[in-house]
Amino acid sequence: MTAADPATSPRTSTTYVDVxxxxxxxxxxxxxxxxxxxxxxxxxxxxDSRARTFTSNRDMLLGNAWxxxxxxxxxxxxxxxxxxxxxxxxxxxxxxxxLLIGVFLFGYSSRSLTTGIGSVVAGRSxxxxxxxxxxxxxxxxxxxxxxxxxxxxxxxxxxxxxxPPRAPVTMTWLLFPVVLVLxxxxxxxxxxxxxxxxxxxxxxxxxxxxxxxxWMYGSGVMFSIERLTAGHPRVMAICEINPLYCxxxxxxxxxxxxxxxxxxxxxxxGVWAVVTPLLGFVYFWHGEEQYSRE
Numbered sequence: 410m411t412a413a414d415p416a417t418s419p420r421t422s423t424t425y426v427d428v429x430x431x432x433x434x435x436x437x438x439x440x441x442x443x444x445x446x447x448x449x450x451x452x453x454x455x456x457d458s459r460a461r462t463f464t465s466n467r468d469m470l471l472g473n474a475w476x477x478x479x480x481x482x483x484x485x486x487x488x489x490x491x492x493x494x495x496x497x498x499x500x501x502x503x504x505x506x507x508l509l510i511g512v513f514l515f516g517y518s519s520r521s522l523t524t525g526i527g528s529v530v531a532g533r534s535x536x537x538x539x540x541x542x543x544x545x546x547x548x549x550x551x552x553x554x555x556x557x558x559x560x561x562x563x564x565x566x567x568x569x570x571x572x573p574p575r576a577p578v579t580m581t582w583l584l585f586p587v588v589l590v591l592x593x594x595x596x597x598x599x600x601x602x603x604x605x606x607x608x609x610x611x612x613x614x615x616x617x618x619x620x621x622x623x624w625m626y627g628s629g630v631m632f633s634i635e636r637l638t639a640g641h642p643r644v645m646a647i648c649e650i651n652p653l654y655c656x657x658x659x660x661x662x663x664x665x666x667x668x669x670x671x672x673x674x675x676x677x678x679g680v681w682a683v684v685t686p687l688l689g690f691v692y693f694w695h696g697e698e699q700y701s702r703e
Contacts (some may be wrong), residue, residue, distance in 0.1 A: 416625035437697040447542040452614040458552035506569040511630035513565045517558040525603030579667040591682040598685030601693040624692040652681040
């Protein structure tokens with residue numbers, strides 16, 4: 410065997426690949442880059458949320474009419490039980506409007522909690538298939554519930570204007586959209602918290618229904634909290650730090666009673682609306698590496 414001639418041997422070439430922009434898959438990125446990546450996908454999040462908003466009830470006979478029909482049915486049920494049988498309407502001016510505001514607005518936050526709990530688990534196949542900021546899933550869930558609430562809020566306004574005793578239109582109505590914006594911000598943080606908690610403890614969705622009912626009673630959806638806590642200032646003070654109590658009281662004051670509402674309730678709700686989404690986002694981001702696991 411003769412040695413190969415170096416002149417006739419095939420030449421080998423070396424290719425250099427720039428890996429400076431590569432990063433390990435599944436590792437939590439820095440918070441700044443995480444926010445930027447989520448912002449770049451905002452068009453997809455909005456489009457997906459809008460599409461799912463009006464297809465969730467497509468298998469039902471009345472379809473999207475249930476977006477408004479279900480809270481109306483709930484309101485009628487609570488009116489019969491609490492308003493007629495238990496006498497909760499006594500001493501409450503415009504109890505029908507009082508009840509409708511409670512049912513419609515509480516439902517928005519309750520749905521944000523319920524859907525948030527199962528959002529990551531439901532999207533786990535998508536998480537394992539594509540690389541994207543996992544916060545897009547609960548944000549899309551929250552946005553879907555926000556889109557769903559729009560026709561219910563419009564229906565609510567029509568009802569308080571049409572059903573006697575009709576609510577007078579005053580300048581305080583201009584504050585009602587502010588209440589909705591603060592509630593929406595709080596709901597975003599609630600959804601983010603619920604999404605990570607539900608991914609860590611899937612059984613937690615079993616307890617959400619019981620917690621929602623307890624929260625509903627503690628928020629004064631069907632009756633006046635002030636009447637029940639008369640003579641118990643400490644209990645009333647605890648109720649006043651409940652963000653949903655603040656939402657309902659401020660909405661009723663601005664829409665039904667022509668007053669701007671208690672400044673203390675505005676401050677409490679404002680704090681919830683700022684702190685909850687900020688801490689909720691950081692809390693969800695800290696669990697980024699866990700969401701693709703069983």
